[in-house]
Amino acid sequence: MTTQIDTILFNARLRDATAPAGIRDGDAIAISGGLIAAVGTGDDILKLRNSRTEVFDLGGAYLTPGLVDGHAHPVSGNDLQVGVDMTGARTAEEMLARLRAEAQRTPLGQWVMGYSLDPIAFAGLPHVADAIEDAVGGRPTCVFIFDYHGVAVSRTALTMAGVTGPRSFVGASVIVCDADGRPTGVLLEPEAIALVKGLIPVPTFADRVASLRTTLNRMAASGLTGIHVMDANTRSMELFAALEAEADLPLRLHVAPWVNPGASQSDIDEVLAQQSLHGKYWRVVAAKFFIDGTIDGGTGWLHEPDIHGEGLAALWPDHEAYQYALRFFAERQVQTITHAIGDHAIRFVLDTLKDVPEALRRAARHRIEHIETLPDEDIGRFAAEGIIPSMQPSHAVRYTRADHSDNWSSRLGKERADRAWRCRDIADAGAPIVMGSDWPIAPFDPREILVCARFRRLAEQSLAEAIQPSQALTGLEALAGLTSIAAYAVHEEAISGALTPGMRADLTALSVDPINAPADALAAATVPLTMMDGRVTHNGL
Template sequence: MSAADLIVQADRMHTMDPARPSAEAVAIKDGVIVGVGDRTSARTWRGAGTEVIDLGDATVTPGLVDGHIHPVLGLDLARGVELSHVRSVPQLISELRERGTGPGGWILGWGLDPNAFGSTAITHAPLVEALGDVPALVVLFDAHSAIASPAALRLAGITGARAFDGAAEVVCADDGTPTGHLVELPAYELVRAVVPTESLPERRSRLLALLRGMAATGITAGNAMDFDGDAEPLVAGLAEEADLPIRLRFAPMCMPGAGRAELDHLLDQQRLRGRRWQVEGVKFMIDGTIDGGTAWLEQPDRFGESTAPFWPEPRAYTEAIRRLAAAGVPTATHAIGDAGIRYVLDALRELPAAPTRVPHRIEHIETVPTELIARFREQNVTASMQPTHCTLYTKADHSDNWSHRLGTERANRAFRTRDLRAAGARLALGSDWPVAPFDARAVIADAQLRRPHGQPEVERVLPDQALTARMALEGYTTHAAAAAGLESVSGRIAEGLRADLSAFGLDPLSAPPDEFADSPVRLTVVEGSIVHRAAA
């Protein structure tokens, strides 16, 4: 072969390729892997212009792929002060008091765990106590609900209940006055619409910083579950200015009430692509969240909620995915509750054989009965899950809001990653940023631990659902590639495949997960280009 552009060498390479499971060197030319072998064979790949990087006692894997992120929507949701560490209402008040006003005099916050309210109702009372009559919007951690101050509600013209196409709600007191709690995106979008916006250059700068941060944790690609608003000029413009630090595969949202015009637009968007980004797929939501009382459960939660789908007429959802699938468009459906998961599986089973090479997906899958587990493999449906949703937001003693709402039986069938793998299902792992941190090392660690990494004192949540180290790594490599229909293109270190690599100071297959979560990321390579390199 002709001389390589880049040769990466390390003491360990987990290729994830059964034909050659391990190696010490990989050669890259024109963004493609052209050689895999030991350090000795690497000598024959060199030329005068070849860059050689020897990482020594490091471990190289195929490039990690996050199965579920929101990089565009997240720019809006993750504005202002991060509140994920807040554990009580007094702490929330204290945190808000310390923050100066933001754009247009607004106070913005995100990542607030509803468990901070304990058994009390979620209202804007803490915002009023902390800030007075100031416009404020705090997005809760699941990004499916928010709290707006009275001033923000006035600016948005919200004076009482509203009717929505989907399962959204402006929560009101008995006298009809809004409490500030806005459930689901269509409700709090009314307030977001009046929040001062950033300029497109500012948003491009923030998106670039976000993607660079992801690359610094070993991520080389992400399945982006959004492409709405200014996404096209934002992403396309950034890609024209500089190479994106990671590949992005977008699935724009289809909301309840979508008619022929909206579906035609989603079909038109599938042609959009550029260097390191493309639109491929459509994102649906069949339900909301358990924490917010908007999931679709077969039996109500303990508060009598989570009884209905996000789509008021579920058959409209079925017809929408049927039309898209007939055109070869893969779908990804958010389904958290048991009734929602069952309905989506049934709807996908009704579809005729589709010409798409990409399997349909179900996202999140938080509580699922045993009889549905085998259907993921039987129907060739990808299970896309986020282990840190379990480890960060639920507790083994069921004292958290999520578990309390479900009750013991349903909370004990939570986040069944190991059962899905045991049944032969394809399992793609991810973060759901900004709902949870995007650090891939943390997700891989928590998938094995079933508790937050670095906190050995915390009791594990359903430890029999823990993944092995290899399963966790597969969720970011081989299974991620198969989920995108790219088994022959990526997910392994093998000749002819994409030159996407991640290199760590510790071995993800043998290091204790708590330690791997803090492993240095030595190198990240996308398409043969170095997008992250640790300082020497």
């Protein structure tokens, strides 16, 4: 029986991180039933077409396995990017001017909202709540800090939430207060943020479905074919099911529900039960933990305190409870994924995983996310112990400065800031690095991830000094982090991440070579075509 060829892509240059030097022989691919059926020359592949075959001339574009964001929050990111974008506001004057303008645009009776605020903008304000209050004319206001581990709010918002002083939380959440115990307007980590966030009206479920569809389509247009989804605590699975009830998803979604600090046994059992949930193009694959917060907020767990005396606590105050919960999943062969940013946090997770029987540990492919500052003695442990590092080079590029004048670096001091995002050292030790954006903290565009991984700067910052340039990856390594290694991290290397027959036809076409193109050209590259499961999810031809 002759195989029905559904689609042919020809006149392409094939780039595949699993091929020698990243170059796959041939210039055409035949697709059947959502899988790659054949790879070869255009002359040979075009002979396979029939009257029902759809044919695309890629015009010399570079075709890669589908690009996958290894760490993003599509649901919560879509929900939280509301109001004024504070990106680039690095002074109080800039911050307050944008909020003043947003207040004028916002109808009376509604909250004034913002996102992506650099904490350096309010570092010199003893009470950011009062400054915001004056700027917005007494309106309730909530602005998310760029890492989404904190908010800056108006005095009215604090009053509405009944926040009058410090409180104790199960995790390491903090209501930041002055020496007299008066809240400054900064709330850090989920439990504290929830005091205000819970007062803000939320869109209807139907509106969220429509908005999320738009966001996922934008992601597909950027060249993404999949996402490792790092949350499922905002009705995510219900949203995915609702989207699939309308039409097929444009991306594959690999979902990791949260196990929050202080989780009860029933909470843990619920996440375990969720491991069986799936749809056509989404599935639950792991359990997500947070062992610490962020360096910028003073909640990253460090061996030694930062310059403000902060960073000495884990988000799980009961360390043994975290260890129990992680081992609970590991012993049941469920992959665990732990957010660990500070050097103490990373080592604690490595030590906890090392106590898991080696065969179980290596089979599950447990992950550590972010890994922002790391001492020499822990570099080789990822490869040696079979732990997957998942990193976001765009964080280093967007939120730190080579002269250490940024909030992240100044908090840590030069020695620890010089150990920032050590991608090169970890890769050289033999560990496969998953690459991602952590959207909405950084843009989801995979072209930016490739640029930041290779050049340790943004394309438009050609005159800026690179951030720890010795930690740059090669173009081939960066592409692998978004393709073959991303597939490996979710146990799909046998069916995804390469341009070979039998692999899924998840494909991304770029107008420039993703391995060798200069930074400016790569950042400005067009995306002629994105396919997922042999189906066109973006057509830019």
